[in-house]
Amino acid sequence: MRTILFILLFAFISKVNAQPGTGTPTRNDHMFPSATSAKPFIDYDARGFLVNGKRTFIASAGMEYARVPRALWHDRLLRLKRAGFNAIEMYTFWNFHEPKEGQFNFTGDHDLNAFLQLIKSMGMYAIVRVGPYYCGEWDMGGYLIWLRFKPGLRVREDNPQFLAAVDKYFDKLMPIVSKNQVNHGGAVIMVQLENEHRAGWGTVTPNNYFKHLKDKTVSLGLQVPYFFSGLHSGNDPAGDFASLDDPARPNPWFCPEYWGVWFLNYGPQELDSTLYDRRTWKILAHGGNGYNVYMAHGGSNFAYNNDKENAASYDYGAAIGQTGDLRPIYYAFKRANWFAQSFQTVLANSLDDQADKPAVSDTIIKITSRKSPAGTISFLDNPDSVAVKFDLHAPASIPVKAVVAVNLQAGEIMPVVQNYQLTPAVKLVWAPTRIYGIVAQGNTTTLLLYGDTGSLAQLYFKTGGDMKVTSGTANFKTNGGLLEFSAAVTASPDAYSFTADGKEIKLIVVNNQLASRSWFAELDGQTHVVIGPDYAADLSGKSNQMSLTIERPWIAHTNNPTWIFKPTGSVMKPAQPVRMVKRLVTVNPDPWQFARADQPAMPGYDDSKWLKSKEPQQMGADGDITAYAWYRTKIKVAHSGKYALILKHAPENGALFVDGKRMDTATIFQDTTHITLTGGMTHTLALFTSHIGRNKLIFKTGRIDTLDRKGIWGEVKLQQEGGKSVAVTITNWRMQGGPCGSSIGDGCAISMATNTHLQPHKAARALSRGELEGGYEWQPLSVATFHGPAFYRSTLNFPASKQSNSIWRVNTTSLSRGSVWVNGHNLGRYPEKIKINGMYIPECWLKPGKNSLVIFDEEGVSPDKVAVEAEAAASRDTETLQF
Numbered sequence: 001m002r003t004i005l006f007i008l009l010f011a012f013i014s015k016v017n018a019q020p021g022t023g024t025p026t027r028n029d030h031m032f033p034s035a036t037s038a039k040p041f042i043d044y045d046a047r048g049f050l051v052n053g054k055r056t057f058i059a060s061a062g063m064e065y066a067r068v069p070r071a072l073w074h075d076r077l078l079r080l081k082r083a084g085f086n087a088i089e090m091y092t093f094w095n096f097h098e099p100k101e102g103q104f105n106f107t108g109d110h111d112l113n114a115f116l117q118l119i120k121s122m123g124m125y126a127i128v129r130v131g132p133y134y135c136g137e138w139d140m141g142g143y144l145i146w147l148r149f150k151p152g153l154r155v156r157e158d159n160p161q162f163l164a165a166v167d168k169y170f171d172k173l174m175p176i177v178s179k180n181q182v183n184h185g186g187a188v189i190m191v192q193l194e195n196e197h198r199a200g201w202g203t204v205t206p207n208n209y210f211k212h213l214k215d216k217t218v219s220l221g222l223q224v225p226y227f228f229s230g231l232h233s234g235n236d237p238a239g240d241f242a243s244l245d246d247p248a249r250p251n252p253w254f255c256p257e258y259w260g261v262w263f264l265n266y267g268p269q270e271l272d273s274t275l276y277d278r279r280t281w282k283i284l285a286h287g288g289n290g291y292n293v294y295m296a297h298g299g300s301n302f303a304y305n306n307d308k309e310n311a312a313s314y315d316y317g318a319a320i321g322q323t324g325d326l327r328p329i330y331y332a333f334k335r336a337n338w339f340a341q342s343f344q345t346v347l348a349n350s351l352d353d354q355a356d357k358p359a360v361s362d363t364i365i366k367i368t369s370r371k372s373p374a375g376t377i378s379f380l381d382n383p384d385s386v387a388v389k390f391d392l393h394a395p396a397s398i399p400v401k402a403v404v405a406v407n408l409q410a411g412e413i414m415p416v417v418q419n420y421q422l423t424p425a426v427k428l429v430w431a432p433t434r435i436y437g438i439v440a441q442g443n444t445t446t447l448l449l450y451g452d453t454g455s456l457a458q459l460y461f462k463t464g465g466d467m468k469v470t471s472g473t474a475n476f477k478t479n480g481g482l483l484e485f486s487a488a489v490t491a492s493p494d495a496y497s498f499t500a501d502g503k504e505i506k507l508i509v510v511n512n513q514l515a516s517r518s519w520f521a522e523l524d525g526q527t528h529v530v531i532g533p534d535y536a537a538d539l540s541g542k543s544n545q546m547s548l549t550i551e552r553p554w555i556a557h558t559n560n561p562t563w564i565f566k567p568t569g570s571v572m573k574p575a576q577p578v579r580m581v582k583r584l585v586t587v588n589p590d591p592w593q594f595a596r597a598d599q600p601a602m603p604g605y606d607d608s609k610w611l612k613s614k615e616p617q618q619m620g621a622d623g624d625i626t627a628y629a630w631y632r633t634k635i636k637v638a639h640s641g642k643y644a645l646i647l648k649h650a651p652e653n654g655a656l657f658v659d660g661k662r663m664d665t666a667t668i669f670q671d672t673t674h675i676t677l678t679g680g681m682t683h684t685l686a687l688f689t690s691h692i693g694r695n696k697l698i699f700k701t702g703r704i705d706t707l708d709r710k711g712i713w714g715e716v717k718l719q720q721e722g723g724k725s726v727a728v729t730i731t732n733w734r735m736q737g738g739p740c741g742s743s744i745g746d747g748c749a750i751s752m753a754t755n756t757h758l759q760p761h762k763a764a765r766a767l768s769r770g771e772l773e774g775g776y777e778w779q780p781l782s783v784a785t786f787h788g789p790a791f792y793r794s795t796l797n798f799p800a801s802k803q804s805n806s807i808w809r810v811n812t813t814s815l816s817r818g819s820v821w822v823n824g825h826n827l828g829r830y831p832e833k834i835k836i837n838g839m840y841i842p843e844c845w846l847k848p849g850k851n852s853l854v855i856f857d858e859e860g861v862s863p864d865k866v867a868v869e870a871e872a873a874a875s876r877d878t879e880t881l882q883f
Contacts, residue, residue, distance in 0.1 A: 048348025058290030067299025084337025178221030201230030252289030265317030273328035285379035312828025472496035624737020
């Protein structure tokens with residue numbers, strides 16, 4: 001329901017902020033300009049962005065470094081670059097970098113500086129969303145648990161306690177962002193302050209809180225354009241507007257959150273690939289100057305970073321999935337992105353213009369034209385639900401009376417380019433053919449054209465100087481003073497070329513299927529066009545001796561030849577027969593060992609160092625950041641009998657113990673639980689509690705200490721049943737977070753997995769010897785009869801042969817709730833809340849041979865049905881081809 005309301009809210013905002021009857025958005029979507037010193041490097045006007053002085057269309061991809069292990073950053077960024085994204089957007093989740101007050105972490109997987117530098121090294125830009133609030137379906141929206149316990153603290157307001165905490169974080173964060181700005185040789189071209197705050201959007205600065213964020217970040221070196229969230233977020237940001245132009249807006253039209261698809265999805269979204277293809281082309285056709293696809297890559301909520309709507313997977317149904325697999329929507333974004341990059345001098349400097357556009361023979365086809373000093377692009381739009389065939393007539397300004405047959409699929413938008421200067425001596429006068437992209441290859445300008453097999457690719461050029469056809473003479477002719485090119489689209493790539501004034505124009509023609517499997521890869525500073533593989537990863541070596549790593553999904557049934565069109569010449573590798581390789585698809589864990597995790601429930605357990613309070617405190621009061629907490633106290637009653645334990649606030653999940661024995665938990669989630677006590681005896685009462693994730697606090701301002709409290713906080717009473725006794729309040733509580741009831745948190749699980757001493761703590765020392773506090777030792781699973789929180793450990797044996805292309809998941813569907821660690825890495829919380837069987841194990845966290853596997857299950861459900869399975873839909877084979 002929250003998700004539906006959220007979508008409806010944004011739809012409502014979009015409507016009420018549109019000027020009635022004009023189709024023009026009027027909501028504040030302005031940006032603060034660059035500092036004067038940064039303007040030569042990043043600037044804008046109402047028509048578009050200028051990066052390093054060049055008109056630039058921003059095709060940005062949302063990817064959270066917090067959701068991807070550092071060892072996989074390069075792999076995921078390369079996939080995004082191959083899809084034509086030229087920028088990466090990210091949140092800098094506050095609680096990811098300062099999980100405990102004053103303890104900042106910007107190293108390893110948390111190394112923002114390294115992430116930004118990697119983006120720069122790959123020739124991409126960065127858009128950084130610094131918060132301090134983020135949302136992002138992340139634990140507390142990125143806020144820190146310890147903020148809850150600051151007296152008088154109110155978030156997102158002009159509140160001294162909150163601003164003091166923000167300032168300390170920004171003092172660490174902003175110097176990293178600032179030194180990576182484009183004007184300092186870095187990747188950062190834009191920054192977003194705050195996120196989805198009802199009071200401030202764009203450049204609206206309604207109060208001192210927003211002013212403080214501005215002043216603080218600017219004082220710490222912020223010089224690139226920045227804004228307060230909002231702008232044009234949505235899953236169809238171009239909407240039904242006839243034009244996105246707005247003369248009152250000083251900056252370009254930009255969408256910082258183009259939602260694709262949604263966080264409750266998993267896997268390929270076939271319908272959405274067509275839907276989002278259309279939505280993306282609408283942005284280009286109606287004057288948008290950039291977008292950020294949120295999310296372009298999914299990822300994982302490792303450890304306890306999920307919010308209450310998600311578990312470990314944050315796949316999003318994204319173009320690149322949680323495991324790095326490529327979906328149909330990936331190829332749809334790729335086509336629009338490369339076109340936008342190829343013609344950004346038009347798209348980033350254009351206005352709506354209907355004066356000189358082509359004509360069509362079918363009135364269902366709508367035409368929108370964007371004109372700039374660099375040329376004109378007319379977009380042919382088929383809004384119908386069926387394909388339409390029609391004749392396309394050249395505009396009046398073209399000196400030929402050309403008529404071209406066009407077939408537009410349902411919902412397709414096709415760009416037609418005219419009067420675009422390719423080289424000083426060659427102008428592309430009219431292009432009634434789909435252009436995938438244009439790349440510079442040394443002395444050659446290469447156009448990749450595509451269409452249905454059997455259709456005709458046609459282009460019209462105006463050339464100056466000494467023009468000579470160098471390949472495909474029969475495909476060129478002079479027509480009305482123009483050089484006309486025409487070629488039938490075949491099942492294989494065909495290349496044609498001519499020169500003018502010593503510069504070569506190369507035309508590569510492919511069918512629609514091969515267009516999706518076309519890639520632009522750099523080698524020795526030169527672009528190479530790779531055609532054929534499902535994914536082209538690394539291209540290395542020299543132009544005359546190249547190595548190309550390609551990828552093919554397991555579920556693919558064909559293998560294309562691979563062509564590489566170099567700056568000069570081309571090479572082709574014939575298709576190899578698809579070999580039926582026997583793959584490892586399941587790894588059965590070694591015999592399981594079992595260890596009880598209820599030691600904190602035992603009467604003799606030492607809780608002297610736990611947090612002491614009169615009443616139970618909400619989880620996190622002790623500084624623990626896990627999803628678990630233990631509560632203990634001593635109770636003594638005068639009379640034996642049945643008693644009602646009355647909780648003011650019951651936990652989401654929990655287990656109740658009296659003197660170390662678990663009670664009936666059928667009603668533990670309600671306010672009252674029935675227990676039996678012996679009169680005159682001191683009893684140990686212990687509760688183990690957990691939660692499924694914290695609220696992401698969207699739009700929340702003010703106090704957060706009372707919102708979405710976890711655990712058994714508040715008054716607890718005990719009342720004898722069957723009589724008229726008065727309920728007695730139980731006091732003198734102890735609390736400690738973590739599944740082991742110790743401050744080492746995850747350390748207990750890691751210790752059991754690795755048998756290493758991680759913390760100078762009694763529990764860690766005991767665990768490092770393979771035992772638990774209270775004298776319990778690891779036992780074979782066969783003797784386990786316990787029902788309660790428990791640890792299980794095993795080893796996974798992977799053969800030394802290459803299995804790195806298998807995508808492995810720990811299938812947890814037979815278990816209750818809990819966490820999984822592989823080789824000491826916390827994969828996150830289960831059960832998953834989307835349609836996936838278990839926990840993704842990043843490839844970089846596995847190794848040939850023995851791997852440790854630890855499961856903490858809250859109900860102690862046996863792991864005898866747990867298997868580690870290869871996800872066939874996400875797994876892929878890689879191969880290195882030599883050319």
